[in-house]
Amino acid sequence: MASADGFKPALVVVDFQEDFCPPNGSLAVTGGRDIAPLVNSLLALPFAMTVATKDWHPQDHVSFASNHAPPNNKPFESVTIANPHNAAETETTRLWPDHCVQGSKGAELVPELDVAKVQHVVEKGQDRRVEMYSAFKAPFDDPVVAQSGLAELLREGGITDVYAVGLAFDYCVKYTAIDSAKEGFKTYVVGEGSRAVDPSAWADVERELKEKGVTVVSADGEEVKKVKDLGAA
Ligand code: VGL
Ligand code: ZN
Secondary structure, eight states: OOOTTOOOEEEEEEOOBGGGSTTTOTTOOTTGGGGHHHHHHHHTSOOSEEEEEEEOBOTTOTTBGGGSOTTSOOTTOEEEEEETTEEEEEEEEEOBOSOOBTTSGGGSBOTTSOGGGOOEEEEEOOOTTSOOOSSSBOSOBTTBOOBOSHHHHHHHTTOOEEEEEEEOIIIIIHHHHHHHHHTTOEEEEEEEEEEOSSGGGHHHHHHHHHHTTEEEEOTTSHHHHHHHHHHHO
């Protein structure tokens, strides 16, 4: 639904998958599964579009510590990777335990998520050569390496505002929200609908998001109320 002022919001549920949730996820985020009721309550609002993203890696993905040679192959260590088309463009990124392998149990959306209310599922992270926290694109620009089509999907739907929730606040939610703002969408992260790999990083991430034009809001705040009010219009 769109209001008179052209407000057309989308909800993007980032990587709400088994591997990011206790009790069995290989990269479980503390409290990750607990966001389900809040996320489902948002999915029930009159968003113009709802999207769930999935981290969707091949087994030989560059972000898996298991695919690197010792000694620099321990999960949570940092490595430098280069743009596969341009050795001069590099980024430092973190290694992870194997997670969200395409077709595996761990890659499934959690059963608590009300998928009947999810209109589109966007997969990301399929290119083994690059990390892709953002549901829009991999971090390389010269040239661009991997894009999901999410920006086009939102644009074709006439979306003006993006509300992001999901896992994890300090990785995929953060980079998805930053790219959403870069793509020109007014972008919010609904705080109660997310959890961080490192909860002590929350305030720093919130500050960084703000610098990049993204606001962390509350589910009880005016930004979410604006979506609720679309239903009353
Ligand atoms: C994520 C680490 C590795 C995330 C994905 O969804 O936040 N984190 N891959
Ligand atoms: Zn991943």
